[in-house]
Amino acid sequence: MKRQGVLIIGGGIAGIQAALDVAEQGVNVYLVEREPSIGGHMAMLDKTFPTLDCSACILTPKMVEVARHPNIGLLTYSELREVKRVEKGFEVKILKKPRFVDETKCTGCGICAQHCPLEVPNEFDMGLGVRKAIYVPFPQAVPLKYTIDDEHCIQCGLCQRVCKAEAVNLDQRPEVISLTVGAIIVATGFKIFDAKKRSEYGYGRYLNVITSLELERLINASGPTGGRVLRLSDGRIPRRVAFIQCVGSRDQRAWGHHYTGNPYCSRVCCMYAIKNGVLLKEHIHDIDVTIFYMDIRTIGKGSEEFYQRAREEFNVHFVRGRVAKVIEIPETKNLLVRTEDTETGKAIEREFDMLVLSVGLMPSSGIFELSKILDIPIDEHGFPQGAHVETDRFTTGGKGIFVVGAAQGPKDIPDSVIDASAAAMKAAISLARVKE
Amino acid sequence: MTKETTPKEDERKRILKIAEVNPGLQYELSKAPGAEKLMQCLQCGTCTADCPIARFSGSYSPRLIIRMAQLGLISKVLSSDTIWLCAACFTCTDRCPQDLELASVLRVLRNMAVKKGFIPEALREMGSNVVETGSVYKVPGSRIRKREAAGLPPLPKSNPRRLAKLAEIVGFPKLIEKRGM
Numbered sequence: 001m002k003r004q005g006v007l008i009i010g011g012g013i014a015g016i017q018a019a020l021d022v023a024e025q026g027v028n029v030y031l032v033e034r035e036p037s038i039g040g041h042m043a044m045l046d047k048t049f050p051t052l053d054c055s056a057c058i059l060t061p062k063m064v065e066v067a068r069h070p071n072i073g074l075l076t077y078s079e080l081r082e083v084k085r086v087e088k089g090f091e092v093k094i095l096k097k098p099r100f101v102d103e104t105k106c107t108g109c110g111i112c113a114q115h116c117p118l119e120v121p122n123e124f125d126m127g128l129g130v131r132k133a134i135y136v137p138f139p140q141a142v143p144l145k146y147t148i149d150d151e152h153c154i155q156c157g158l159c160q161r162v163c164k165a166e167a168v169n170l171d172q173r174p175e176v177i178s179l180t181v182g183a184i185i186v187a188t189g190f191k192i193f194d195a196k197k198r199s200e201y202g203y204g205r206y207l208n209v210i211t212s213l214e215l216e217r218l219i220n221a222s223g224p225t226g227g228r229v230l231r232l233s234d235g236r237i238p239r240r241v242a243f244i245q246c247v248g249s250r251d252q253r254a255w256g257h258h259y260t261g262n263p264y265c266s267r268v269c270c271m272y273a274i275k276n277g278v279l280l281k282e283h284i285h286d287i288d289v290t291i292f293y294m295d296i297r298t299i300g301k302g303s304e305e306f307y308q309r310a311r312e313e314f315n316v317h318f319v320r321g322r323v324a325k326v327i328e329i330p331e332t333k334n335l336l337v338r339t340e341d342t343e344t345g346k347a348i349e350r351e352f353d354m355l356v357l358s359v360g361l362m363p364s365s366g367i368f369e370l371s372k373i374l375d376i377p378i379d380e381h382g383f384p385q386g387a388h389v390e391t392d393r394f395t396t397g398g399k400g401i402f403v404v405g406a407a408q409g410p411k412d413i414p415d416s417v418i419d420a421s422a423a424a425m426k427a428a429i430s431l432a433r434v435k436e
Numbered sequence: 437m438t439k440e441t442t443p444k445e446d447e448r449k450r451i452l453k454i455a456e457v458n459p460g461l462q463y464e465l466s467k468a469p470g471a472e473k474l475m476q477c478l479q480c481g482t483c484t485a486d487c488p489i490a491r492f493s494g495s496y497s498p499r500l501i502i503r504m505a506q507l508g509l510i511s512k513v514l515s516s517d518t519i520w521l522c523a524a525c526f527t528c529t530d531r532c533p534q535d536l537e538l539a540s541v542l543r544v545l546r547n548m549a550v551k552k553g554f555i556p557e558a559l560r561e562m563g564s565n566v567v568e569t570g571s572v573y574k575v576p577g578s579r580i581r582k583r584e585a586a587g588l589p590p591l592p593k594s595n596p597r598r599l600a601k602l603a604e605i606v607g608f609p610k611l612i613e614k615r616g617m
Contacts, residue, residue, distance in 0.1 A: 200486075200531065246533070250478075250533060251533040252476070252533060252534050252535040253532070253533060253535050261533065294478060294480040294533075295478075320481075321480065321481040321482075321485060322480035322481055322482040322485070322533065323482070323485065324481075324482045324483075324485035324486030324531050325485070325486045325531075338485045338486055339481065339482075339485040340481030340482075340484040340485040340490075340497070340499065341481075342479060342480070342481040342499065345497060345499075345500065347484050347485055347487070347490045347491055347497075348485075349491075
């Protein structure tokens, strides 16, 4: 008797690792991703901490492996719609959104995008770069199949005419796929905190205040600026950059329903800010990098050492003081940062060319709807709740459903990968039980 | 001369007598409305950073006051001038990531200072002026004479006796009385 398959929701690093580990055990895997490509947030990053490994270099081989694995069925641009618990597992319905491109025919040559007349901000570049209405989010996308963005497409039909493979099909309809699986792994990841909610920092109003994920795209060689870090106001190279930590994290403020922050620590911001500080030092030789922090929390192997290196070897400045207010100087678009250096007890005001807000991690958008579909409990912050914080954080909502990676709570890449492998094992165990 | 004495004075200020520390102060304060979250302060410095008083005064720091209150340095907190400098603009309260109502904590501290007899002389004077004349500022006789000479209309009169009666009921004169400290 063939063992039942496993459904994995979310194609980020956690979902990819879980898919590979389940599939390697000879079990069928269906990997569902709502975006046109798998890869998730990790594909957007430039380098990873604490080793400064190229993020794409360690992720893309895994992405390709997922696409080529005989036991993995990849369902991109698809969303989970319905789950019904049956005697031996789950009956699920997945909505495959229309790409308007036949996946079996598209060769990924990109001629269609060359001819497409519409340029729209690329979500993958945090809106800093542009893409066409027919697009792949990034060149290493898996699957390398083009997608027509229904919202922006004007139905001019140019792509259809130039496509040699005759893959473009503007009449494609949404498709519902029904599957029966034995276990479900939720790996929906996170979304970043909306920095506009912290109006004192001026994100959205001041052009030179950016989020950390935007910096990741700017500093990335495959990003919209080709790896040059530029000020968004005038395109000049910044010489004084500051990082503001704990934006939307460790914030107890709750004004009625205007809930502004998250009380928890997002775990990764300290390390990614230090990493980006070091990268900036490597990219721009005479740059001055300052990190304003409440506490530096270097979690994980090699992190503390990396922090010390940033301090001593790379001469990144650390000021212990949470920033209270940012003011833009209208003429230069430089930014005045008000903080207290709590080590000297002096209230200081310093000028910077660019500010990076280290935004925290939040439950992925749509997780609430997903929790309703799957009938799993969510905690007070909106993350799916595991059975036990210490001994069984994977199992959620009864038998056969597991939650992994940043979907469960803020988590860095190494921990998400560990989670994924562990949940793959848990899923395999639950399938073995079903077989008896 | 002054150069020699200043460091010594500074040094004396830094010396902490164990008898002056009241470890129970935090509990006492935490019971007061507005100061419940006193012990949640992480000392991040956000309050001082955007404080309009701290920007112009070298000695005023809401963060330090909270720290001293947490540690139970009661006489240092209550006798310091800084708790009276707060303008109650509530900027610190808006900014505090721990949702600590700093301006309210300072109000609680001021109330406590008054109850224990720590009032700056100028404020004590103002208080007694209010009870005596009905206004914060006692207009000197010479100025009233000058006004008359210049032909200005007489100043509006208040009814200090009625005010004094009210003050007596709420126990205000007793609070601003000079006490041996």
